Amino acid sequence: MKANDLKFEVDDGVYPPAEDTYLLLDAIELESADSFLEVGCGAGLISMAAAEVTKSVVAIDISLNAVRNTIGNMKLNSVGERSGVIQSDLLGALARDARFSVIAFNPPYLPEDDSVTELDHVFVGGNSGVELTERFILQAIPHLEKKGRIYIVVSSLADIERISDFMESQGLKVNSIAEAALFFESIRVLQGSA
Numbered sequence: 001m002k003a004n005d006l007k008f009e010v011d012d013g014v015y016p017p018a019e020d021t022y023l024l025l026d027a028i029e030l031e032s033a034d035s036f037l038e039v040g041c042g043a044g045l046i047s048m049a050a051a052e053v054t055k056s057v058v059a060i061d062i063s064l065n066a067v068r069n070t071i072g073n074m075k076l077n078s079v080g081e082r083s084g085v086i087q088s089d090l091l092g093a094l095a096r097d098a099r100f101s102v103i104a105f106n107p108p109y110l111p112e113d114d115s116v117t118e119l120d121h122v123f124v125g126g127n128s129g130v131e132l133t134e135r136f137i138l139q140a141i142p143h144l145e146k147k148g149r150i151y152i153v154v155s156s157l158a159d160i161e162r163i164s165d166f167m168e169s170q171g172l173k174v175n176s177i178a179e180a181a182l183f184f185e186s187i188r189v190l191q192g193s194a
Helices: 019-027 045-051 064-076 131-143 160-169
Strands: 035-039 056-061 083-087 100-105 144-155 173-181 186-193
Touching (some): 019 144, 019 173, 035 131, 056 064, 100 131, 131 160, 160 173
Parallel strands (some): 035 056, 056 083
Antiparallel strands (some): 144 186, 173 186
């Protein structure tokens, strides 16, 4: 998936697209028949790129600022007609019968440390960095269509094997499909197939 011609703005307090965003964007494979859900949409770049390809898109973020930012960017690119944007803690606000063929999440994936900042909700995924991702997996699987796929960004600073094992314990076939080395960590995209 590509976002070459998309215009977007990033509002204050919203996670800007970074290396992990673009790694996930490049790793996701979509077709016109797919229904796409992005959890943690931030400024909406991935959801906008998906809206250019798929039959429907739902973007979710816990942050009202991010939801507003995504709505504005979808309007800016005229891709909102088959898209919905919802404020929610993970998938809690979705209807129980909502199903998607592709679900993507670039979670906060760093372990907690002694420093506390205003942006911890953007970066910290729990005590060991994986707790939020595990919660997401449990909520996402009931919303996944048969033969659907889940894409998750993980960091070498957290326990990648724990996340992979957890996905497999929930019935997903897991593959590491993309990787990038950063200054102090490597990040990967795991794909879980139903």
